[in-house]
Amino acid sequence: MTKYVLKRLLHGLISSFVVVTIVMIMIYTMLDRNLIFATDNVFKNYGNNEKTAYMYRKWEEYGYLDLITYNDYLLDLVDKGELDEETQKKVASIGKKPENDSELTAEYVQKFNDWCAANGYTVTRLNAIMVTPKKYANGGAQQLFAAKDLPVTHRLVKYVTGLISVDNIHFVDEDIDLGKRGLTFTLHDPVYGGDKFAPAIIGNGTYHKYLLYVDKVFPYLHQNLVTINLGKSYAVNAGIDxxxxxxxxxxxxxMSTMTFPTGLTEESADDLHSATFVYGSMAANKVNSDRFTDDYTSVSTYKAGKSKVGYSFTIGIIEVFLVYLFGIPMGILMAKKKDKFVDKLGTAYIVFITAxxxxxxxxxxxxxxGKIGLPTTFDMESTSKLIYVLPIVSLALPAIGNIxxxxxxxxxxxxxxxxxxxxxxxxxxxGEIFRKHILKNASIPLVHGIPGQILGALVGAIITERVYTVPGAGNLMTIAINQYDNGVIVGMALFYSLLSVISIIAGDVLISIVDPRISYTGKAR
Incomplete structure (x- = not known):
């Protein structure tokens, strides 16, 4: 059994990455990359050369290409010691047109062109657009940059290698002001004032300050040491994985009464356990310096609602429970009363709900x-459980008919x-024949689908969540597609495929437990 599971898991992982590869190929080679600007209000406000430069910057951010500006090239020469800072400042500003460049600037522009040609970059120089001889048009300043398209293999390798990251004490490149790089274990977490038994592992030089900690939220023990990275969102939740x-x-x-590291106490929603490092943030912001003692100042907040997966799973798992609660007895009754009124009534329901x-x-x-007074739009701020009724009913009724x-x-x-x-x-x-033989054998194909039903609740129902505006994982995919958010689309595709693999393997294991005649060892029982 173990050998079979590992083999299927390996094949499943390969299949999942094939799916990701196909999705990436479709997104980055078959879709017009200009579609990402369809809902970008910033793009609409730019004009002339600045709009073109913005397009290239966004294409780089979305992973279409690698971009280097002329000034980036000069700064790189400074870092390598091939150019002094004084000369860099002199040649950094190019002329409105190539013929307006100074002799020294023209020399370094040519070096930039030669370097780009040698490394596969295509240089773009946009001449200044003037309203009058002395006044630039809106966004008409001269631009000089170079770009080259990134192959799908490059994106795939970068994506796969970055799926899991492990925090470490060498994450921060800058000097650490307070203490030395390393990890500190404490039995009295400072977040709780240091007077309660609350073990924690605190990092210095790490990205997250708290790598391991406990709190009052299920599952009570939390970690930031290992992070799953499905890909960055660009539009739906910009900058967030x-x-x-x-x-x-x-x-x-x-909101709750919070005591910050400096001793300041106030009503706040900040989650101090989520603190991450932002270089120079304490010195640059008085609000941070009043609250924090180091540059671990970026924190998330406590919120009252569930996560997207939480809402989808709540609706989905109740739906699964109702499906088996009503579907199995009705299916059994229809079989036992074949061709009688109950069977005909059940068949009519199945035909209707299927057609x-x-x-x-x-x-x-x-x-x-809506006519009987049930909420038809999901509201996260509502305390009424009735907001769940219609989404659950919409999912359960057809699934009951299928069972x-x-x-x-x-x-x-x-x-x-x-x-x-x-x-x-x-x-x-x-009765004995029915219980020991007929029902047991007839349930085997249905048992195989139970893990898929449960895990499928995590991904949500795309159409149902869209109709009832449920802020769940299913609705997330439709929003991402509408906004051409490539990062979310790829990440959700991988998430869906991995859950499918796990559910199929779990189903195989489950039916081998239910029916001893089924063996994956290759040996007869």
Whole structure:
């Protein structure tokens, strides 16, 4: 069994990365890269040369290309000792047109052009656009930069190697003002004032200040040592990793009395355990210097709502419970009462729920729910549990019909099997035959799908969440597609594929437990 699971897991991981590769190829080679500016209001406000330069900067940020400006090139020469700072300042400003460059500037512009040609970059020089001989047009300043497209293999390797990062004491390049680089273990976390038993591992020189800590939030023991990086969001939640976007809580701030490292006490929603390093942040901001004693000043906040995955899983897991609670008894009843009124009524329901398009019955349930007073729009600030009713019902009703259909079919197939006839001739009662043989064998195909149903609750339901504006993981994908947020699309694709792999393997293991005749060892039992 172990060998089988490991083999399937390896094949599944390979398949997942193939999926990511295909998604990347589709995004970066088949879609017009200009689509990323469709909802970019900053882009709309730029004009002339500045708009072109902004486009290249965003393409670099999104991973389409590698960009280097003329000034970046000069600063690199300074770092290498090939150019002194005084000369760098003299040649940094190019002329409105090439013929306006000074002799020295023209020399270094040519060096820049030669370096770019040697390294596969295409140079773009945008001449100044003038309204009058002395006045630039809006965004019309001269520009000089170079770019080269990045191959999909480069993006894939960078993405895969950065999926998991381990924090370490050498993350911070700058000098550490307070103490030496290293880790400190304490039994009395300073966040709790140091008077309570609260073990923590605190880093100095690490990205996160708290690498391991406990608090009052489930699962109580938390870590920042190992971080999962599914990819950075560019539009949906700009600058935030997809994994954090899915797992961080949402909604209104939760205020509490907070004591900061300097001893300042005030009402705040800051989560001091989330502190990360930002060089120079304490000295540059008086608010930070009043609260913190080092540059670990960037913190997230406590919020009242669930995370996107949390909302999706809450709705999904209740839906799964209801599906099996109602679907299994109804499927069994239809099989036992074959061709009678109950079976015909159940069949009519299955035909209706299968034939009607999902979007149609979701809007139908939404309309009916609104008429009887149920909330039709999800509100994170609401304390009423009724906001969950319509999304759950919309997901559960068709799934119940599906379970009824297949369980009825499997049971009827088993009832007509030869072993049932032999069991009857052997003196077993109908109840014993039903419980020990028919139901058990008919449930095997359904058992295989249980892990997929449970894990599938994590990814949410795209259409249902969109209709009811549920701030869940399913709705996240549709928003990302609408805003052409490549990072979220790739990250969610990997997330979906990995969950699919795990659910299939878990289903295989589960049916081997339910039915001992199924073996993955290659040996007969």
């Amino acid at each position: 997809v994994f954090d976007t899915m797992t961080k809580k949402q909604g209104s701030y939760v 009607v398009p999902s979007l149609a019955y979701i809007f139908l349930f939404k309309a009916i729910g 009824m259909k297949w369980l009825r079919r499997y049971m009827i197939d088993q009832m007509n099997s030869d072993y049932v006839k032999f069991a009857r001739s052997g003196g077993l009662t109908e």
